[in-house]
Amino acid sequence: MHELSIISSIVESVTESLAAYPGAQVLEVRLRVGALASVVEDSLQFCYEIATEGTPLAGSKLVVNVLPVVMHCEPCGQDVTLPSLQSFRCPQCGEPVADLRQGRELEIESIEIEENP
Amino acid sequence: MTTRIVELRKGILKKNDELAAGLRQRYTAAGVLVLNLVSSPGTGKTAFLELTLRELRIRGSRVAALVGDLETDNDARRLAASGAPVRQINTHGICHLDADMITNHLEGWELGELDYLFIENVGNLVCPSSYDLGERARVALLSVTEGEDKPLKYPTLFNSADAAVITKMDLAVPCGFDRELALKNINEIRPGIRIFETSAKTGTGMDAWFDYLAVERNSRK
Numbered sequence: 001m002h003e004l005s006i007i008s009s010i011v012e013s014v015t016e017s018l019a020a021y022p023g024a025q026v027l028e029v030r031l032r033v034g035a036l037a038s039v040v041e042d043s044l045q046f047c048y049e050i051a052t053e054g055t056p057l058a059g060s061k062l063v064v065n066v067l068p069v070v071m072h073c074e075p076c077g078q079d080v081t082l083p084s085l086q087s088f089r090c091p092q093c094g095e096p097v098a099d100l101r102q103g104r105e106l107e108i109e110s111i112e113i114e115e116n117p
Numbered sequence: 118m119t120t121r122i123v124e125l126r127k128g129i130l131k132k133n134d135e136l137a138a139g140l141r142q143r144y145t146a147a148g149v150l151v152l153n154l155v156s157s158p159g160t161g162k163t164a165f166l167e168l169t170l171r172e173l174r175i176r177g178s179r180v181a182a183l184v185g186d187l188e189t190d191n192d193a194r195r196l197a198a199s200g201a202p203v204r205q206i207n208t209h210g211i212c213h214l215d216a217d218m219i220t221n222h223l224e225g226w227e228l229g230e231l232d233y234l235f236i237e238n239v240g241n242l243v244c245p246s247s248y249d250l251g252e253r254a255r256v257a258l259l260s261v262t263e264g265e266d267k268p269l270k271y272p273t274l275f276n277s278a279d280a281a282v283i284t285k286m287d288l289a290v291p292c293g294f295d296r297e298l299a300l301k302n303i304n305e306i307r308p309g310i311r312i313f314e315t316s317a318k319t320g321t322g323m324d325a326w327f328d329y330l331a332v333e334r335n336s337r338k
């Protein structure tokens with residue numbers, strides 16, 4: 001249910017953006033999805049074809065770029081990438097980390113379109 | 118024929134995020150503390166909230182609740198027995214509440230006349246984590262009957278929580294609940310989070326919860 005409503009938002013949003021490119025065909029839709037976004041790529045792909053049928057996105061490919069969780073570690077004074085979601089501790093010093101810098105993204109990065117001259 | 122890449126950088130949940138930001142402004146302007154309660158089905162959100170509403174009313178606070186379920190108004194009727202205004206949101210299959218549903222169901226309520234508004238989300242440990250409802254605090258609940266590793270299994274939700282409540286502590290012993298392990302797991306996913314160990318049946322641990330609510334509410338003023 002959740003993934004389907006996400007695809008519907010994508011269709012709506014991309015369709016809006018296409019107004020600036022009349023007659024263009026969508027080849028690819030690229031997403032940025034953080035590891036903490038609670039969205040699973042397989043489920044997105046599974047409903048993409050059906051949910052885009054009859055829309056300007058029909059026949060396009062969905063590319064999901066998954067972003068790992070990046071936290072700021074105070075003691076280390078730098079941003080660190082978490083190797084898994086099982087422990088929110090700095091992989092370098094082992095201290096708990098709570099300052100999230102990346103991982104909740106859920107956005108359309110870009111679309112690839114074919115324009116008719 | 119030419120192909121080109123168009124940068125969009127658009128948030129997929131932008132509409133919800135914008136509505137939630139509007140709600141947050143309304144809550145702040147009205148001076149009402151809003152909490153979003155999330156857990157799996159059967160954790161005891163409703164029982165915990167029944168006691169919370171009843172006790173806060175006895176203490177003279179003005180409280181209200183919105184409660185989300187796929188179907189039935191059973192929970193709203195249970196909560197309304199406290200005497201507080203309660204509205205049921207039936208999502209008819211949708212697995213979470215969103216900011217639009219909240220906006221619609223707040224119609225006609227004077228937020229300025231409330232101290233606390235509780236939103237009991239649909240029982241689900243996945244989808245509600247993506248939907249901001251404009252709340253001040255997201256409270257994740259976990260019962261002793263569910264297993265100590267729930268936070269490890271659902272890190273996306275527990276990591277987004279501002280406070281955690283362990284429910285049904287009266288069953289901890291018969292269930293062989295490993296308290297230390299549960300606390301460790303919650304802290305592993307959300308370091309430093311406030312944790313309340315409660316039982317809606319015996320009332321244990323509720324005072325700490327009410328103290329937390331009072332502090333959170335006063336810190337808004």
